[in-house]
Each structure stands twice: as structure tokens, then as C-alpha cells.
Amino acid sequence: MRYKQLIEQAYNLRQTDSAQSDISEYKAIKLLNKLNRLKYLNRETSTTITPT
Secondary structure (H helix, E strand, C coil), X not given: CHXXXXXXXXXXXXXXXHHHHHHHXXXXXXHHHHHHHHHXXXXXXXXXXXXX
């Protein structure tokens, strides 16, 4: 999963390149927010469409 890779990269860079670590962490947070939004929209769609 891309989110996990970005978080690991941020953690590994924390001691050597804090700016790059911050960038990786920012990208990971944005990706997680997008995934959560999609999960929420998918849940919302599946509850509004009821089988007949």
C-alpha cells in the first residue's frame, strides 16, 4: 500500500533529511484522507441504494 510506504519513508528520513521526511508524511496524510473519503462515499452509496 502506498500510504504505508510513505509513512515508512518519512520515518526513515526523519534523522537524515527532515524536509524530505515532512514531504513524505504530508503526501501520506493527503493519501489517507482521500482513501477515507472514498471509503465514506462508498458506504454512503451502498446504504442509499437498496435492492428491490
